[in-house]
Amino acid sequence: MNAAWWKNRRVLVTGGAGFLGSNLCHALAGLGARVTALDAMFEEGGANPRNLDGAGVMLVRGDLRDTELHSLARGADVLFNLAAQTSHMGGQKDPVADININAVAQVRLVQVMREVAPGARVVHASTRQFYGRPLYLPVNEMHPVNPPDANGVSKWAGEQYWLLESRVLKRPVVSLRLTNCYGPRLRIRDAKQTFLGIWMRRLLENEPFEVWGGEQLRDLAFVDDVTAAFLGAAEHADDARVNGQVFNLGGAPPVSLRDLADLCIAANDGRGSFSTREFPADRAPIDIGSYHADDAAFRAATGWAPQVPLAQGLRRTLDWYRERLEDYL
Amino acid sequence: MNAAWWKNRRVLVTGGAGFLGSNLCHALAGLGARVTALDAMFEEGGANPRNLDGAGVMLVRGDLRDTELHSLARGADVLFNLAAQTSHMGGQKDPVADININAVAQVRLVQVMREVAPGARVVHASTRQFYGRPLYLPVNEMHPVNPPDANGVSKWAGEQYWLLESRVLKRPVVSLRLTNCYGPRLRIRDAKQTFLGIWMRRLLENEPFEVWGGEQLRDLAFVDDVTAAFLGAAEHADDARVNGQVFNLGGAPPVSLRDLADLCIAANDGRGSFSTREFPADRAPIDIGSYHADDAAFRAATGWAPQVPLAQGLRRTLDWYRERLEDYL
Numbered sequence: 001m002n003a004a005w006w007k008n009r010r011v012l013v014t015g016g017a018g019f020l021g022s023n024l025c026h027a028l029a030g031l032g033a034r035v036t037a038l039d040a041m042f043e044e045g046g047a048n049p050r051n052l053d054g055a056g057v058m059l060v061r062g063d064l065r066d067t068e069l070h071s072l073a074r075g076a077d078v079l080f081n082l083a084a085q086t087s088h089m090g091g092q093k094d095p096v097a098d099i100n101i102n103a104v105a106q107v108r109l110v111q112v113m114r115e116v117a118p119g120a121r122v123v124h125a126s127t128r129q130f131y132g133r134p135l136y137l138p139v140n141e142m143h144p145v146n147p148p149d150a151n152g153v154s155k156w157a158g159e160q161y162w163l164l165e166s167r168v169l170k171r172p173v174v175s176l177r178l179t180n181c182y183g184p185r186l187r188i189r190d191a192k193q194t195f196l197g198i199w200m201r202r203l204l205e206n207e208p209f210e211v212w213g214g215e216q217l218r219d220l221a222f223v224d225d226v227t228a229a230f231l232g233a234a235e236h237a238d239d240a241r242v243n244g245q246v247f248n249l250g251g252a253p254p255v256s257l258r259d260l261a262d263l264c265i266a267a268n269d270g271r272g273s274f275s276t277r278e279f280p281a282d283r284a285p286i287d288i289g290s291y292h293a294d295d296a297a298f299r300a301a302t303g304w305a306p307q308v309p310l311a312q313g314l315r316r317t318l319d320w321y322r323e324r325l326e327d328y329l
Numbered sequence: 330m331n332a333a334w335w336k337n338r339r340v341l342v343t344g345g346a347g348f349l350g351s352n353l354c355h356a357l358a359g360l361g362a363r364v365t366a367l368d369a370m371f372e373e374g375g376a377n378p379r380n381l382d383g384a385g386v387m388l389v390r391g392d393l394r395d396t397e398l399h400s401l402a403r404g405a406d407v408l409f410n411l412a413a414q415t416s417h418m419g420g421q422k423d424p425v426a427d428i429n430i431n432a433v434a435q436v437r438l439v440q441v442m443r444e445v446a447p448g449a450r451v452v453h454a455s456t457r458q459f460y461g462r463p464l465y466l467p468v469n470e471m472h473p474v475n476p477p478d479a480n481g482v483s484k485w486a487g488e489q490y491w492l493l494e495s496r497v498l499k500r501p502v503v504s505l506r507l508t509n510c511y512g513p514r515l516r517i518r519d520a521k522q523t524f525l526g527i528w529m530r531r532l533l534e535n536e537p538f539e540v541w542g543g544e545q546l547r548d549l550a551f552v553d554d555v556t557a558a559f560l561g562a563a564e565h566a567d568d569a570r571v572n573g574q575v576f577n578l579g580g581a582p583p584v585s586l587r588d589l590a591d592l593c594i595a596a597n598d599g600r601g602s603f604s605t606r607e608f609p610a611d612r613a614p615i616d617i618g619s620y621h622a623d624d625a626a627f628r629a630a631t632g633w634a635p636q637v638p639l640a641q642g643l644r645r646t647l648d649w650y651r652e653r654l655e656d657y658l
Contacts, residue, residue, distance in 0.1 A: 103428055103432065103482075107425050144471060145474060147493070148496070150436070153489040156485075161479065164479060
């Protein structure tokens with residue numbers, strides 16, 4: 001990461017009050033960038049107004065589907081594009097809203113960016129989820145796309161519109177297909193952002209938590225490492241090896257959910273307990289089994305590597321919430 | 330093809346006044362099916378009211394985005410889903426309309442079909458175009474998806490919503506990714522449906538035509554073979570090897586555009602001429618080079634194989650238009 005590069009850069013972060021977006025905003029502000037955060041503040045999503053406390057960035061509440069975007073995007077040097085409907089179940093319940101948010105509204109943003117920020121770099125937050133149940137592990141970028149739900153379809157489409165901006169207009173664009181991420185500012189009220197959110201809440205409230213399945217592998221990424229990846233992607237976006245590419249982004253070496261549960265308890269000074277149960281039948285279609293990313297391409301192209309071991313990241317996360325739990329319930 | 334299977338079947342054909350849809354309607358009516366054709370009759374698309382002359386099917390003019398679909402779909406045994414915005418350039422000019430037609434409206438149709446035709450089989454007309462510039466030839470179904478334009482993004486998304494109906498609800502669904510198709514009822518007014526349309530028009534009007542490039546390979550599919558593939562796909566849609574699958578559909582053995590131009594002139598009794606020019610620079614991003622399909626999977630699963638040699642298909646096409654040219658200009 002090249003701190004000097006960011007000084008006085010004009011940066012727009014969509015989804016800027018969400019988990020990853022807000023962490024990115026804090027980092028950008030610390031580097032001296034001039035940051036605008038846009039967020040629709042969906043009740044069911046990852047946004048929390050407290051996420052930007054102390055960051056010193058401007059938060060604009062607005063929905064990509066209908067907000068006046070020209071003034072927000074005008075003259076931006078970098079767009080970090082994290083706004084999305086990310087709920088699997090939400091996509092099944094209202095697939096029209098899902099595609100309108102994740103794809104149609106992205107087309108709108110693409111067009112505005114052509115008009116008012118034609119030179120801006122774009123880093124798009126994408127997801128492992130549209131790979132579906134992996135055909136092989138680790139999953140590299142050549143893995144076929146087999147979305148397990150409507151949300152995977154819309155997220156893929158939104159990503160592709162941005163990649164076209166690189167192919168057709170030569171705009172520097174990078175898409176990061178993220179694995180499960182965790183850390184401070186994750187939604188922990190429930191399991192809507194990730195299962196790890198509700199595990200954290202239960203641990204902090206001294207309640208047992210539930211592990212669905214247990215043998216599935218996951219490669220969790222600590223949010224500071226994800227933030228570094230976003231910054232690095234933007235800095236390298238005009239490199240020929242990076243521009244127009246999708247990159248899988250992994251995290252810690254894969255662990256089973258059962259081992260992860262044990263690590264969580266250890267990170268909570270040994271306090272806590274969990275039970276295991278079968279993956280619920282009504283969610284079986286979106287149970288993708290084990291996943292871990294092959295992120296060698298991104299490491300080679302940018303020099304990025306995750307720095308925070310899982311045990312340390314879990315402890316830092318629990319410690320962070322312990323001081324402000326009520327803001328996140 | 331199993332003629333008896335179709336007797337009295339209730340069939341809805343979206344895009345039923347278009348090139349492929351209308352040919353399918355004629356075949357279905359001939360087999361004794363009860364056919365409803367739905368078509369938005371877009372000015373720039375493949376629909377022509379004369380396409381259904383003599384077919385004996387009911388044509389409903391309506392747009393999937395807003396037409397009342399329940400009454401049309403209620404009790405259908407089979408849905409042939411061919412309605413789409415298929416223009417590459419149209420997708421670039423108005424990508425919001427493009428995704429609304431090809432993906433959001435498809436979600437709407439999916440939901441209506443759940444309500445009023447939960448047991449219907451669905452054959453979705455998909456396209457080779459979102460494979461982009463082939464990484465290898467022939468292109469099989471494992472080829473990565475790299476849409477060269479917005480229209481490829483929206484067509485892929487629309488297909489995926491139907492595949493989810495198979496994965497999640499076990500509805501029999503098949504998607505056929507078509508190569509360039511030709512034959513009677515193709516739009517020949519201009520090149521909006523395929524370059525071959527305008528070649529045919531020029532030949533029939535005794536004018537020279539233009540070949541862009543010339544060395545690119547194409548595997549053209551004659552419309553009667555495509556119709557047979559749609560019927561076979563529906564008949565086999567509940568087979569385990571077919572349900573929920575995408576299949577590439579090819580046609581005649583690949584020929585270069587230059588050789589195809591010579592074949593067209595031969596099929597016109599040796600009358601006609603053409604010039605070659607570079608692929609226009611403003612369309613270079615959507616120039617995908619050579620394409621031919623590996624359709625071995627569909628042949629193995631259904632027994633389908635193309636029957637009409639290219640020379641014969643071209644002659645039949647030209648003869649058909651010669652008698653009704655003014656209806657298609």
